[in-house]
Amino acid sequence: MGALAIKNVTKSFGDTHILKGIDIHIEAGEFLILVGPSGCGKSTLMNIIAGLEAPTTGEVHIGERIVNNVAPKDRDIAMVFQSYALYPTMNVRKNIAFGMETRGVPKKEQDEIIARVSKMLQIDHLLDRKPGQLSGGQRQRVAMGRALARDPKLFLFDEPLSNLDAKLRVEMRTEIKQLHHRLKTTIVYVTHDQIEAMTLGDKIAVMKDGIIQQFGSPEEIYERPSNLFVAGFIGSPSMNFVECHLAEQGGEYGVSLQSEGDARFVALPNGARLADRIGQKVILGVRPEQIEVAEEGEPGLACKVHLTEPTGPDTMIFTQVNGKEVVARVHPRAARHPGETMRLKLDMGKVVLFDPQTELRLV
Amino acid sequence: MDNQNKLWRVALYAVLVYAAVYYLLPLYIMATTSVKSMDEIRAGNLIALPMSITFDAWGKAWATACTGVECGGLSRYFWNSVQMVIPAVLISTTLGAINGYVLSKWRFRGSELTFALILFGVFIPFQVVLLPMAQTLGWFGMARSVAGLVFVHVVFGIASTTLFFRNYYVGIPDELIKAARLDGAGFWRIFFKVVLPMSTPIVMVVLIWQFTQIWNDFLFGVVFSSGDSQPITVGLNNLANTSTSVKEYNVDMAAAIIAALPTIIVYVLAGKYFVRGLTAGAVKG
């Protein structure tokens, strides 16, 4: 059964088109991430799902119903806002109870729900405090508690972690994930942070300029990005893009790579599919961890190390291939110092090729 | 601290104290004059301390001084002002709060234009509405009545109260309203349960602002009221400008202090909000 379906939703203000035909479908219990740079329309889409803004055209289905003309309060949803939007004049208990009071939930039931939710989120000792007396992380929990008390069909999270400091953000991320596993709720989660997207989502919709660039599982998006934007947006450090020409050499199809002082031809598995593009320019996308140190005797491209960035478990090597800066993620012990040369090889089974004109993925 | 610096601080404080004297002197003169007898006023000078304190002038100003042909003191005018100011302040503040709430949190197509239209009302010189208003009040039987004055003050107070509340409510995050809507609250429930409890500072500012404005108004009072409905400012002006018999400055000053007392008390008790109101109109944010 579908939990949320968005069908050809557009949103325009006069001549400004914020959303240009959005289609999304997720099942009950799935965790959907809407991710993209600011201004991509993800928050507008979220507001449309919540019913806080009306779509210009298109349909929004929650569960079985079309909810285009259903008020937010009747959509059976709950939302956690970026600013938490806690009522500043009410204490935590009142904040959580406000929605239930409005819906006329009996007092006894309210108390039970507040007790359960606040225990689950470890805010039971804060119930009599006002939001102004809470830390950022505590406010975040209260905001989630308010949503949980609703027990809705659909949870909406609008960049809930972006106001927290780095350490707290990682902790809360884990907690949200655990909560999702435990409660099996359907969640729509807006973020501009691709790490949050990858770690939390069952499905990710990568958005830009009011269009969904790619919709799929984290693995799909990571391994088979549908265009240059998605490839560059997801993953940290970013995927390397190297311009090269498709060529044939000895019955194999591949590309030639040139470093400072070395050059070699590397074959593409299943390269025959690109036979009609021989001689044309393509963009080769390779993630830093898909570049490895060539073993003794293995073929490799001798590259000059420009700069190293140790991160602890890995070291980033900055070098140059085909005139572009390329980053490789290698084991610290394998890393050489700047000025020295390392022999590197690409994991050709995982690299992706893009058409430089359309920016779409080729294989 | 070097000598030059010290000299500069001394000069600074001297100027500041001098300025304080400049602002306080009229109040001091009003107070001392009001407790002197006329003989002492004629014999002594403006800033001399009273030799013997008498409250005769106060009693006269309150109860028996002549304001034109009548000689009942200011008491009647004072109570007229009280009757006028309470409903006028409460009604205009209430309307301003609701208008500001709509104009900031429930915008609709045309609401910005509505705001601009209302806002212009802050600036018009009221002379331009005096003649039509005098006529209209006559038609509705409210001419020369306290009710008529209340009506006028409400109508022309809406612009500033709306402006105050709207500017304050713009600062309340929209997400709070969204959250309340998702919680199932409607227009009024959001207003009374979420927005209004956050409004204490601005409610204070507007109440005090409106109270001061309406209590101190003279133009509407002198044009739209007569005889037994006139407010205190008109009473004071009549008393001070009555040209019958001998000028009694001690009575004038006592009357002026009586007329000023309510707003002075408000200023002393809630000066913070008063200043905030004054500056809010001028400095954005």
Add this chain to the structure above:
Amino acid sequence: MTSYNGPAQYGFAERWLPRLVLAPSFLLTLVFVYGFILWNGYLSFTTSRLLPNYEWAGLAQYTTLFANERWWVAVKNLFIFGSLFIGGAMAVGIFLAVLLDQKVRQEGALRTLYLYPMALSFIVTGTAWKWMLNPGLGLEKLVQDWGFTNFTFDWLVNPDMSIYTVVIAGIWQSSGFVMALFLAGLRGIDDSIIKAAQIDGASLPRIYWKIVLPALRPVFFSTLMILAHIAIKSFDLVMALTGGGPGFSSDVPATFMYSTAFTRGQMGVGAASAMMMLMTVAAIVVPYLYSELRGSRNG
């Protein structure tokens, strides 16, 4: 298709309640501000005298108005009063604000003292200054008692000088307000700018003159607007202090309008003078409001 950028509203209540709630104020404004302006405008083109009548008179009332010496005295007085009042209140207010900004002890108390006249009615101010400035027993006598027997200060009863007494009382009442506005503005200025200038070796007066006050341009213009507005509307102060006298030597347009329309039975001329006042205010306020509203929309 909607081009409206606002929250979605559902059902009768959400869609219509906001408009319904705003409607009374909107209608009141429409009728009692805009409708009355038109009505008053119409009156100014009629032959109305003691009572309104709607017989068209064209520009006759304006011709009468412009031929009236008293009107031109009022306009001239407004000009004198306006420029001196604005200039004086501005100078005193800014000066005090800068001084109070020097981390002064008892700043709160001083501020309270400087600002309290703003809480007074202009009628009270006028009554008080009328007493202090009266030649017989006031300031003049005080200075004479001090030994300066030739000292005269008869501005209140001197037709050539009476408008200046209004200036004096006006500045006394409003300069504290200017101080409050500028002090708020000064407090909003980033401290590090001043520190940076001090490190560059600039003297304190120079820092204020070259850096701080130019940064307060918006405050300056707002204050200017408000003072100009007070000046044009000024009615109470003149009524209480001089009553427009001696004769009509200290009349301003506001008192002129009142006396022609309500005590001298020349309603048409009164209406015409009110229109002139409105146009003066509009000429100042409309460009200001336009830039303010546009600015806030962009911001």
